[in-house]
Amino acid sequence: MKVRSFFAGLIVAAFAAPVLANGLPVKAADGVLTGSNGMTLYTFDKDVAGTGKSVCNGPCAVNWPPLVAEAGASASGDYTIITRDDGAKQWAYKGKPLYFWVKDKSPGDKTGEGVNGVWQLAKP
Template sequence: MLGIVLALSVSTAAFAADPAKIGQTEKGPALTDAKGMTLYTFDKDAGGKSACNGPCAVNWPPLSAPQGAKGSGSYSVVTRDDGSLQWAYKNNPLYGWVKDKKPGEVTGDGVNGVWHIATP
């Protein structure tokens, strides 16, 4: 019986869903969170590390990863300055934008010339 439970646990982990989905925006396909909200990347992030902390992270909430999360495929997990975990796509940390109010909005694209829609 233990072998069956263990096998089911392993197979469930192997088929875990990606942390982001692909949604449609007026600017084309974009990565979205579970609620369909557009995700963004930040030009100042480098080497798989987030440069958006403090007040920046209030306006651009990181796509949080749970403790113990493991990346797979194009997704990885980065550790933020505060020790929390954040999902990244192709080594680029992912963020939401507080001014997007409904799925498909892309009001954060191009903000200050450094924020961009995360595209698949």
């Protein structure tokens, strides 16, 4: 179990995005939201907007790493920061937590759209 947590932590750290000039780690590109690393962001239909909660935890978060909010990050406009079950901070857009998809390999990939009928491209 500790090994799984260790690797989950590495995956989350790999998808943490630095803050852009606008103070946020998110930008719009080709009609979708991306992390500052250019990787596509997604929302999960099972997350209820406005609850401040992510229901994608454990193995789900290994496949769908959250967009981590670094310590000291400050939300603004439609962007908020939620606290995950493990205590980590995650960015949300219009109340919906934001995630990457581990099967997207390059900036611009959008292979997570529609996975299991519950994963959607995050759109501005």
